[in-house]
Amino acid sequence: MTKSVVNVENVQKIFGKKSENQYKALDNVSFTIKEGEFVGIMGPSGAGKTTLLNVVSTLDKATSGKIEIAGQDITDMKQNALADFRSEQLGFIFQDFNLLENLTVYENIALPLSLQGFSSKKIKPLVTQVAEKLGIKSILPKYPVTISGGQKQRAAAARALVHEPAIILADEPTGALDSKNAHSLMKTMEHLNQYHDVSIMLVTHDPLSASYCERILFIQDGTLYKEITKSGDQQQFHQQILNVLAELTSIQSS
Amino acid sequence: MLVKLLSGSMKKMWKDYLVLLFGLTISIAIFYMFETLAQNKAFLEANALISSIVFVFHVGTFILGLVTIFYIFYATSFVLSLRQKELGMYMTLGAKKGKVTQMMFLETLVIGIISLIIGLIVGVGLSEGIARLLMARLDFSGEGFHALYQSSLWTTVIFYMILFLLTAIVNAIRIARKSVLELLHADQIADNKVIKGWKTFVGTLFAIVLIAVGYFAMINMGELAHAGVIIATATVTPGTYFFFMAMLPFIIKRIKGIRTINEKGLNAFTYAQLDFRVSQLSKVLGTVAMLIALGLGAMTAGLSFYHNTEIQSSMMHAYDVKVLEPTDKELTEMENWEFEERNLYSYRVTDEGVYFSKDELQTNPPVIKEITGNLDELTKETRLEDDLTAPVYTTDETDNAELMPEQWHTALRSELMANFYIFGDRALYILDQEKFEAINADTQTVFVGKVENFIDHANTLEEIDERHHQLAVKYTGEEPTMSGSKYEDYISLKSIANGTIFMGMFLGVAFLMMMASVLMFKLLSSATVDIDRYQMLRKIGVRHAKLKKSIYKELFLVFLFPGLIGLVHVLIGMEMFSFILIEPYTKIWLPISMFLVIYGLYYLLTVKMYQRIVLPKN
Numbered sequence: 001m002t003k004s005v006v007n008v009e010n011v012q013k014i015f016g017k018k019s020e021n022q023y024k025a026l027d028n029v030s031f032t033i034k035e036g037e038f039v040g041i042m043g044p045s046g047a048g049k050t051t052l053l054n055v056v057s058t059l060d061k062a063t064s065g066k067i068e069i070a071g072q073d074i075t076d077m078k079q080n081a082l083a084d085f086r087s088e089q090l091g092f093i094f095q096d097f098n099l100l101e102n103l104t105v106y107e108n109i110a111l112p113l114s115l116q117g118f119s120s121k122k123i124k125p126l127v128t129q130v131a132e133k134l135g136i137k138s139i140l141p142k143y144p145v146t147i148s149g150g151q152k153q154r155a156a157a158a159r160a161l162v163h164e165p166a167i168i169l170a171d172e173p174t175g176a177l178d179s180k181n182a183h184s185l186m187k188t189m190e191h192l193n194q195y196h197d198v199s200i201m202l203v204t205h206d207p208l209s210a211s212y213c214e215r216i217l218f219i220q221d222g223t224l225y226k227e228i229t230k231s232g233d234q235q236q237f238h239q240q241i242l243n244v245l246a247e248l249t250s251i252q253s254s
Numbered sequence: 255m256l257v258k259l260l261s262g263s264m265k266k267m268w269k270d271y272l273v274l275l276f277g278l279t280i281s282i283a284i285f286y287m288f289e290t291l292a293q294n295k296a297f298l299e300a301n302a303l304i305s306s307i308v309f310v311f312h313v314g315t316f317i318l319g320l321v322t323i324f325y326i327f328y329a330t331s332f333v334l335s336l337r338q339k340e341l342g343m344y345m346t347l348g349a350k351k352g353k354v355t356q357m358m359f360l361e362t363l364v365i366g367i368i369s370l371i372i373g374l375i376v377g378v379g380l381s382e383g384i385a386r387l388l389m390a391r392l393d394f395s396g397e398g399f400h401a402l403y404q405s406s407l408w409t410t411v412i413f414y415m416i417l418f419l420l421t422a423i424v425n426a427i428r429i430a431r432k433s434v435l436e437l438l439h440a441d442q443i444a445d446n447k448v449i450k451g452w453k454t455f456v457g458t459l460f461a462i463v464l465i466a467v468g469y470f471a472m473i474n475m476g477e478l479a480h481a482g483v484i485i486a487t488a489t490v491t492p493g494t495y496f497f498f499m500a501m502l503p504f505i506i507k508r509i510k511g512i513r514t515i516n517e518k519g520l521n522a523f524t525y526a527q528l529d530f531r532v533s534q535l536s537k538v539l540g541t542v543a544m545l546i547a548l549g550l551g552a553m554t555a556g557l558s559f560y561h562n563t564e565i566q567s568s569m570m571h572a573y574d575v576k577v578l579e580p581t582d583k584e585l586t587e588m589e590n591w592e593f594e595e596r597n598l599y600s601y602r603v604t605d606e607g608v609y610f611s612k613d614e615l616q617t618n619p620p621v622i623k624e625i626t627g628n629l630d631e632l633t634k635e636t637r638l639e640d641d642l643t644a645p646v647y648t649t650d651e652t653d654n655a656e657l658m659p660e661q662w663h664t665a666l667r668s669e670l671m672a673n674f675y676i677f678g679d680r681a682l683y684i685l686d687q688e689k690f691e692a693i694n695a696d697t698q699t700v701f702v703g704k705v706e707n708f709i710d711h712a713n714t715l716e717e718i719d720e721r722h723h724q725l726a727v728k729y730t731g732e733e734p735t736m737s738g739s740k741y742e743d744y745i746s747l748k749s750i751a752n753g754t755i756f757m758g759m760f761l762g763v764a765f766l767m768m769m770a771s772v773l774m775f776k777l778l779s780s781a782t783v784d785i786d787r788y789q790m791l792r793k794i795g796v797r798h799a800k801l802k803k804s805i806y807k808e809l810f811l812v813f814l815f816p817g818l819i820g821l822v823h824v825l826i827g828m829e830m831f832s833f834i835l836i837e838p839y840t841k842i843w844l845p846i847s848m849f850l851v852i853y854g855l856y857y858l859l860t861v862k863m864y865q866r867i868v869l870p871k872n
Contacts, residue, residue: 115796
C-alpha cells in the first residue's frame with residue numbers, strides 16, 4: 001500500500017468576518033493524494049481552485065478541517081514552522097514563473113538548497129543534476145530576462161524539484177506558455193512523475209494540460225463535484241475531461 | 255487629451271510621484287538654504303573667522319551643484335521608469351511617437367516646476383527655522399542673515415530650471431529611442447549591465463588616483479592655499495563617484511563570486527539585490543558619500559572652531575583661575591574645585607606701583623606661556639627658575655633699580671594680573687622681604703590656579719571678572735573694557751567664532767538632511783519592485799526572520815560604504831583647517847559620534863520603513 005502525501009479532511013475556508021458578508025470559498029473538501037500520484041484540480045473560475053491550492057500550500061490557513069502533508073498536520077503549525085515546512089517539503093511552480101529576476105537561473109535553482117543550509121560543494125552537483133533532468137543545463141548562468149517563457153518555467157520546475165520535496169504544487173504552469181512549450185512542459189512533468197516518482201498536484205483550467213494527470217478532481221462552488229481517473233490513453237482522458245467540463249457549464253448556466 | 259491622460263495617470267501613481275516630489279523638493283530646499291549663506295557676502299565677511307570664506311562658499315556651491323546634477327538626473331529618470339510601460343501602451347493604441355515624447359518632456363518639466371515651487375517655500379521655511387534654532391543655541395544675533403534672500407532665490411530657480419529642462423530633454427530622447435516593445439516590457443528588463451573588465455580597472459584606477467591627489471592637496475593645504483582647495487574639489491568629488499561606479503560594483507561582484515559565501519542562506523538574494531541595481535546605486539551612493547563629507551565636514555569644522563576658542567584662550571594663559579584679592583565667598587567656593595596647581599602671592603599697591611614679594615615668588619615660582627615661533631606649538635609653558643639676586647626689580651625704566659627680566663614681567667602682568675586694565679600705569683616691582691615690608695600699604699593677595707576644565711566654573715569666573723572690573727575702578731578710577739582673565743578671552747573669542755560655528759552647523763544640518771532624503775528616495779523608489787520578490791521568497795518558504803535579516807544586511811551595506819568614504823573624506827579634509835585652527839582634530843570624536851548615532855538611527859528607521867513596505871504584516 002502506498003502512503004498518502006496529501007490528506008485533506010473536511011476543509012472549510014470562509015472569507016470575511018462573522019459580522020460581515022461571509023463567503024464560503026471551500027466547503028467540506030476532502031481528498032487524498034498518494035505518493036507518486038499526479039493529480040489535477042479543475043473547475044471554473046471562482047470555484048475555489050486557487051483557494052484550495054493556497055490552503056494546501058500553507059500560504060493560507062483553512063478555517064476548519066485538517067490537512068496533512070507527508071504525514072505532518074500543517075493546520076496548527078506556527079509561521080516559522082510553516083516557512084521551514086514549505087522550504088523542505090513543498091515545491092512550487094506558478095503561472096508567472098516567479099523566478100527572481102535578479103538571480104541567475106543557477107542561483108534561482110540553488111536557493112531552496114541554500115536556505116536549508118546545504119554547503120556550496122553539495123549544491124552544485126544537485127543543481128546540475130536537476131537542470132539536466134529538465135534540459136536547461138545550458139542556460140544556468142543566464143538571467144531570467146534573457147530566456148524564453150518555456151525555459152523560465154523549466155527553471156521554475158527545477159527550483160521546485162531540486163530539494164526533493166514531498167510534493168510539487170503547480171498553479172496553472174502552462175498558463176503563460178504557448179501550446180508547444182506547454183506540451184513540452186507537461187511531458188516533462190509526466191516524465192518526472194512516472195520515472196522519478198515525483199508527486200504532483202496540478203491546478204489548471206486547461207483540459208489538455210490536465211489530460212497528462214492520472215486523476216482529476218473537479219470542484220464547483222467550493223465543493224468537490226466529481227473525480228475521474230485515467231483509464232485509457234491520454235486522448236480518451238482528454239475527451240472525458242471535456243465532457244465533465246461541459247456538464248459543469250450546463251449546471252452553471254441552468 | 256494629452257493633459258488629461260497625463261494627470262490621470264499621475265493620480266493613479268500618486269504615491270510614487272509623492273516620493274519623487276519629496277526627493278526633488280528637499281534637494282531644492284537644501285540648495286536654496288546653502289545659497290542663502292553663500293550669496294550673503296556681507297554676512298559671511300562679517301561673521302567668519304576665515305578670511306577667504308567667500309571663496310570657500312564658491313567651492314561649496316560648485317560641489318553641491320555637481321552633486322545635485324547627479325542626483326536630479328537620477329531622480330528624474332525615475333519618472334521615465336514609472337511611465338514607460340504606460341506610454342508604450344498608448345503607442346500600441348496608436349499614439350504617435352512624437353506625442354509620447356512630448357508627453358514625457360512635459361511631464362518631467364511639470365514635476366520639476368511643481369517641486370521647484372514647493373522646494374523654495376520649504377527652503378525659506380527651513381532656513382528661517384534652523385537659523386533661529388541655532389542662533390538661540392549659540393547666543394548669536396546673526397544680524398544680516400536673511401532666510402528669504404532674493405539673489406539666492408534667483409540662482410536656485412535658474413539652476414533648477416536649466417537642470418529640469420535638460421533632464422526633460424534627456425527623458426524625451428530616451429523615450430524616443432526606445433521601440434514600442436522595449437517600452438511595453440520595460441519592467442521585465444533587468445538593468446543589470448555587464449561591466450567590462452577594463453572599464454572597472456580604469457575606473458578603479460581613476461578613483462584611487464583622484465582621491466589620492468585630493469588627499470595630498472588637502473594635507474598640504476598650508477602651501478597650496480586656494481589652489482589646494484580647488485585641486486581637492488576637482489579630484490575628490492569625481493574620485494568618489496568613480497569609486498562607487500567602478501570599485502564598489504567590482505567588490506560586490508567579487509563577493510558574489512565566492513560561492514561559499516553566495517550560496518549560504520539568502521546571501522545570493524541579498525547580494526543580487528545590491529548588485530542588480532548597481533548602476534543606479536552608484537550615483538546615489540556617490541552623492542550620499544559627498545553629502546556626508548560636506549555635512550559632517552561643515553559640522554566638524556564648526557565644532558572645531560568652538561573647541562579651538564578654548565585652546566586659543568589657553569595659549570596666552572598658563573593659569574585658568576586668577577583672582578585678585580579673593581573674597582571669603584570666592585575662597586570657600588574654590589575650596590571644592592580640584593586644582594592641579596594653586597598658589598597665593600602677596601602684593602602691595604601704592605599710587606606709584608604694585609609690589610610683589612621676591613621670596614614668595616622664588617619659593618613658588620609661577621609658570622608662564624612663552625611664544626615659541628614654531629607653528630606646530632605656538633606657545634609653551636615655562637616655569638620661571640632663574641634666581642633673582644638683586645634686592646629690587648622694576649619695570650620703571652627711569653628708576654635706578656635693576657630692570658625686571660622679561661619673563662618675570664610676563665608672569666606678573668599675564669598670570670598674576672598686575673596689568674594695565676586693573677592697575678593703570680603703575681610700575682611693577684619685585685622686592686626682597688625687607689623692602690616689601692617697608693612699603694606703606696595693606697598686603698593683598700592674588701590667587702592663581704590650574705583646573706581640569708575651567709568652563710565648568712564659568713559662572714564663578716564671570717562673577718570674579720565682574721569684581722575685577724570694580725577693583726579696577728578702585729585703582730584707576732574708570733571701568734576697563736576687560737580685565738585680562740582667561741575666561742574673558744575665551745568669551746570674546748567665542749563670540750567671534752560663533753558666526754563660523756553657526757555656518758558650520760547650519761550647513762551640516764542641511765547637507766545631512768539632503769543625504770537622508772537621497773537615501774530615502776533610492777529606497778522608496780525601488781521598494782515597489784521588491785514587494786514581489788519578497789513575496790516570492792516567502793512562498794518558497796523563507797522564514798520571516800530571514801527576510802528581515804536580509805533587508806538589514808542589504809541596507810547595512812548600502813549605508814556602510816558612503817558612510818565610510820564620507821568619514822574618511824572628513825578625517826583627511828580637516829587637515830585643510832590646520833592653517834586656521836590650532837588643533838583641527840580637537841574633540842573630533844564629538845561630531846563624529848554624533849553623526850554615527852544619527853546615521854545609525856536613520857539606518858534602523860530606514861530598515862523598519864522598508865520592511866513595512868515589502869514584507870506582509872503577520
